[in-house]
Amino acid sequence: MDIAHKDSPSLLRRLTPGDALFTLALIGGALFALRQYGGFMDIYDKAILLLTVPALAALGVTWKPFRLFLAVSAGLAVCSMTLYGGDLARAEQVFFLKYLISSQTAIMWMSALFFIATGAYLLGLAARSNFAEATGTALTWCAVTMGTTGLFVRWYESYLIGTDVGHIPISNLYEVFVLFSLITGLLYLYYEGIYATRRMGAFVLTVISAAVAFLLWYTFSREAHEIQPLIPALQSYWMKVHVPANFIGYGAFALAAMIGVADLLVRHGILVSRLPAAKVLEDVMYKAIAIGFAFFTIATILGALWAAEAWGTYWQWDPKETWAFIVWLNYATWLHIRLTKGLRGALLSWWAVIGLLVTAFAFVGVNMFLSGLHSYGSL
Amino acid sequence: MRPRSTSRALYELLSSMRFAISLLTVLGIASIIGTVVKQNEPYNNYLSQFGPFWFPVFEKLGLYSVYNSFWFLTILGFLVLSTSACIVRQTRPMLKDMRGFREHAQETSLASFAHHARIPLLLPRAEARDALLAYLQRAGFAVRCNERDKSVLLAAKQGSLTRVGYFLAHGAIVLICIGGLLDGNLPLKLRMALGGKQVTTGNQLISDIGPESRLGLDNWSFRGNVFIPEGKSANTAVVNVQDGILLQDLPFTVSLRKFHLEHYESGMPKRFASDIVLTDPATGQSIEKTIEVNKPFEFAGVMMYQASFEDGGSRMRMLAHDLRPGRGTSAKPLEAAVGDSLKLNSQGLDHSLELGSFRAFNIENMANDAAEPEGGTLTRLEKHLGSGARSPTRKDMQNVGPSIQFKLRDSAGQAREYQNFMQPILQDGAWYMLTGMRDSPSAPFRFMRIPMDGDGRPDSWFEIRSVLLDTSRHAELARRFTATALPASAASDVRGRLEETTRRTLELFALGGFDGLGKFIESTIPAGERDKAADVFIKILEGCAWEAWSLARSAAGAPAPTPSPAHARLLRDTLNATNDSLHYGAPVYIQLTGFDEVRATVLQVTRSPGKPIVYLGSLLLVLGVFAMLYIRERRLFILLKDSGEALVALGSNRKSMDVDERFEQHRDAIAALLTPPSRP
Secondary structure, eight states: OOHHHHHSOOHHHHOOHHHHHHHHHHHHHHHHHHHHHGGGOOHHHHHHHHHHHHHHHHHHHHSTHHHHHHHHHHHHHHHHHHHHTTOTTHHHHOHHIIIIISHHHHHHHHHHHHHHHHHHHHHHHHHTOHHHHHHHHHHHHHHHHHHHHHHHHHHHHHHHHOTTTOOOSOSSHHHHHHHHHHHHHHHHHHHHHHHTOOTTHHHHHHHHHHHHHHHHHHHHHHOTTSOOOOOGGGOSTHHHHHHHHHHHHHHHHHHHHHHHHHHHHHHTTSSTTTSOOHHHHHHHHHHHHHHHHHHHHHHHHHHHHHHHHHTSOSOOOOHHHHHHHHHHHHHHHHHIIIIISOOOSHHHHHHHHHHHHHHHIIIIIHHHHOOSTTOOSOO | OOOSSHHHHHHHHHTSHHHHHHHHHHHHHHHHHHHHSOOSOOHHHHHHHHHHHHHHHHHHTTGGGGGGSHHHHHHHHHHHHHHHHHHHHHHHHHHHHHHOOOTTOOHHHHHTSSEEEEEEOOSOHHHHHHHHHHHHHHTTOEEEEEEOSSEEEEEEEEOTHHHHHHHHHHHHHHHHHHHHHHHSSHHHHHHHHHHOOOOBOSSSOGGGOOGGGEEOTTOOSEEEEEEEETTOEEEEEEEEETTEEEEEEEEEEEEEEEEEEEEOTTSOEEEEEEEEEEEOTTTOOEEEEEEETTBOEEETTEEEEEEEEEEOOOEEEEEEEEOSTTSOOOEEEEEEETTOEEEEOSTTOOEEEEEEEEESOOEEEOOOOOOOOOOOHHHHHHHTOSOTTOOSSOOOEEEOOOEEEEEEEOTTSOEEEEEEESSOEEETTEEEEEEEEESSTTSOOEEEEEEOOTTSOSHHHHHHHHHHTOGGGHHHHHHHHHHHHSOTTSOHHHHHHHHHHHHHHHHHHHHHHHHHHHHHHHHHSOGGGHHHHHHHHHHHHHHHHHHHHHHHHHHTTOOOOOOOHHHHHHHHHHHHHHHHHTTSOOSEEEEEEEEEOOEEEEEEEEEOTTHHHHHHHHHHHHHHHHHHHHOOOEEEEEEEETTTEEEEEEEESSOOHHHHHHHHHHHHHHHHHTSOTTOO
16 A cells, blocks of 8 residues: 555645536636626736635635535525526515525525524534434535525625625625624534544534524614625725635634633533543644634735725724734734643633634624724624 | 853743743733723823823823833834744754754654654665655655664654744744834834924914924825815825824825715715825926725825815805894805804804804605514514615615804804704605704704795795794784684673783793793693693694784785695794794804815825835745644654664654654554565
8 A cells, every 4th residue: 555645645646527627617607707797806806716716626625525515505696696687676576586595595594504503413412413413514514505605696686786886795794794604614514524523513503603693683683784885995805805814713713712612621521422532622723723823814914905005004003903913912822832832731722712702802892892993884 | 050141041031932922911911902092082082081180190101092102112122022032042943953854863762752663674674775765755755864883764854844934923023013113103203302303283374384393305204194175285294293293295296186075875985086186396297196095006105095085165155044033034145164263243243153064965864764563573584585685674865965064152152063954855744944953062963944935945934933033023913813813793801811812922932932831831720721721822823923924925015825734834833943943042044055165185195114024024924824834844763673673753843633643654654665565
């Protein structure tokens, strides 16, 4: 057996026909989008679109289930757009739009599916039922698929309202809460696959459910789901890279915190037989914080570049910026302690849990309690 | 170990991980302070917020500008020092580590690795060595062989670049801090301290500000604002420093052709853009450019951004309607620019009008907030399905036209603030001129609704009101009202009583409005009959208003009004507005009749020499972070002993689960290689 090749095979060797098909579909999709919607993009938007292709292709190659997920989400979004046929009013007339794949409906499905998935994982944990946990996984996949479809369709709908209104749906608190739920869900599914254990689902899905609960409250009592046009400061291609990078960070930190909770339980002898070993949990927590920190660093820098263009200064200690800096410091310290001091154990888990509070304040609290330049989507 | 000297001990402390972690924590906590106390507000705001005792204390502590304060910069300075010391301390061992293969490692030390295994070596040493060399190279290792007396050590390593990541990431922090320092206000503070510059107050003409408050063209780091009205130009920027200003000369002249202000249908701002012309005084050449939010422009080393916009001195044409009782109706034309203060001292007035601001349009939600029928959960859910565009609560955004905001200050210096709309606004099915009043800037405006008559003008209201409130005409009104209300056959004492009641009602109303009447009713009429009495008083007032209108119209030579529902509504609205006007607090109503709008743009201009340094640092930081977190350094040692045994050991700079896995893979692969294929 030649393990060396299995150990570090060349990229080409790992490619399956499915990967090739996926990459071709991505290229096709990007070219179609350029041809169809290129008129709404400036040169930077086009560059970002083209760079998305290799990024998603790499993700699909390293994480195979992602390919099917993206294909189904995109397929549903295309169905929805076809059913709309350029007329917003059809959301009320066409059955499949009204009850399945218009943006709001899809997001409602996402919310419901996340709730049921949480229930399934909790049931699996309580009853030691592999079937319930497998159901949880399937439902989580369905939830992220519906949510992604919802965001794609919302993007399209915004242009139907008016070409001057149209924009990528990651511009206010409502939209980024959907994004947060999606990214946290996807990150969780990734680690679930890598570590081949579904036992962490009950914890991670709980934090997603909390986000979804907030989303529903925000929709029903504040009517926050209405698509709003962009104020001048937000009209920039930078949003397309700054916001997603930020939410990979937030999502990963949230995931790490919930794994930290599980780790603390295990360390205190609770649910030991039902949860993965502390060693596994610790490893997932580290991986999540590492990826979160790397992307949060990128996001903060991208934010600074954007701020330099929009507000004339790359850093002005605006409350959101300052809290982003505090979050960054927090996880920088966490990594220093773990990597350099080689410390392990309950302290790091506690730190990750408290880190979520700091992150949550930077994410939502700043908008609620402090005023500043980032005050879009107040409560 | 005893430190050799104090400086050595200091160096040890600064470069220690414990110090770095404490510093990061302190920095995080210090940063929070600046998000709790609003930064860089006008000093008066702090004074009123914290009071005269705490205000100077907090000022000394630098809480109003935390991130520029001495102590915060000191912490940042320590961060730079600590990071630098850490880099210096790590450089030699790290470089040695990166280059070295540790091919002289002894068997005993290899055997102490957490990951090690002994495998039987069944091949000749040289053959095994060659097979392993090929294997290690395929697996991406760099290898060095150390032939020994009775053994050979293959020392292999990969992922040494992670150490480069360390230098990149930590060097980046130092670069970013230095760059940030160059762009902060430290250079300005130094210039003020060394160059003898002084801040001055903002309330003077730019030309009056002397050289001691001016910064020259040689200033390489500044951030200021340029205010330019349409059609005007500027070549100096205003730099705000604490509670004063400095002027910064610019190496060019910038003039504003036009400022664009666009809105979405919902009233949200859509686009702010300035069409500017930049002229180089040296060459006289000029270029045209449009600057908008997110689209800055650099000229002569100065970056220009669309920061905000203001009124550039729009001219307003107004009518001042006299509201004082007994003076009839008269309106005096006025003209003023936004920002002006105008004396209203004719006709015994002693007020000044301070024209604060002008808005060319106001987009308001004009929907009737009729309560929606509450459905069940399913109905509510259904309402939130569909596209994200639909609005479940119907909104009806409308532009209700221009408005002005101004203060009226009386001779005693007391001021009230007013907001007047230029055009009538449709409310509850009728048209009104709206004028809002408030006593303090923090209070909301209370609006008086002046009804529009059949000609679409507010004139009838002024006329009726002037007669109703004029005590010298009350007797006449009472007589006319009585004549209309009573049949000709009514007894003269009945007639006299009604006339007296009417006169009294008018008097009470003119003095205190509905409130005055209400108080009168409460003090003189038994509780059971008050409602009926109130009805009577209202009927009398409405009748008198009608008579007042007839009088006014006949004086103007117009035919008498005819009864109709529209006229009845007009009279009710007139009475309400007249009542409100008694609490209006101003002797005049200022009607906006025309305007010439002039906008002004505010551009932010900066020279930030630190920007490239910060950007370079940011790039290095990202590369460094990824290298540190995702390049795994591994050292694989294989000691082939003539005694027929091989010792495999794997070292890693990170302990994680995949090291275990990877070790097992290598161990098994190596064991397979060291076993001859012919063996059964």
